[in-house]
Structures are given as C-alpha cells and as structure tokens.
Amino acid sequence: MRTIIIAAALALSAVTAQAAEPIVGNWKTASGATAQIAPCSGGYCVTLKSGKHSGKQIGKMAGSGTSYKGEITDPETDKTYAGSGSVEGNSLKMKGCVMAVLCRTQTWTRL
Numbered sequence: 001m002r003t004i005i006i007a008a009a010l011a012l013s014a015v016t017a018q019a020a021e022p023i024v025g026n027w028k029t030a031s032g033a034t035a036q037i038a039p040c041s042g043g044y045c046v047t048l049k050s051g052k053h054s055g056k057q058i059g060k061m062a063g064s065g066t067s068y069k070g071e072i073t074d075p076e077t078d079k080t081y082a083g084s085g086s087v088e089g090n091s092l093k094m095k096g097c098v099m100a101v102l103c104r105t106q107t108w109t110r111l
Contacts (some may be wrong), residue, residue, distance in 0.1 A: 022087040023061065030106040037061075044068065048075060049079055061085055072096045 016086035033051030053075035061070035072083030081096035090110040
C-alpha cells in the first residue's frame, strides 16, 4: 500500500511539472534586472523583482505553449505597448510595438 501511495505522489508531481507553461519563471531582462512571470487573472503577469523598478508589474500576457500576447510597459517611461513573447528553450523574446509597425525586441534569459 505504501508503495502505491509513493508511486501516485511521484506521478502527480510529474504531471504538475509538465503542466507548467514555458513562460512561467524568473528571467534576466536585457537591462540585467530579474523579471518574474507568474499566473494571474487567467493570464501571466510580468513583475520586476530586482533593479530600480523592483516590485512593479510591467506586463500581462495570455497564451500557451511558446506564443503569448498582451501588453508590456517600459518601466523607465511608463508607456505601455502591444506586446508578445515567444519562448525557445531558455530564451524569451519579448516584443513591444506601437501601431504594430514600430517594434522593439529584447531577448531575456531564464534564470
């Protein structure tokens, strides 16, 4: 019986680990700050955890797999842009656009 309980617990933890979205976690931004991306309100919130803007939420994304869309805010100017993110391994390409024409992309690295 004890073996069955241990096996069930291990199986459940493996399923939970597989269910996590690739975007969730801590990321080193282009400026060197740490950004945490975590589930919130049916999407994913981007909050700075280090640097001079620590504690500030700078984005909200929705999506799954490797592709996400939403809004991203430049913490220096407080301007918000249409944003997107794409995860490839331990890299996250964050893109912010004005009128879908003028875009800027940064690559963040998983910590």
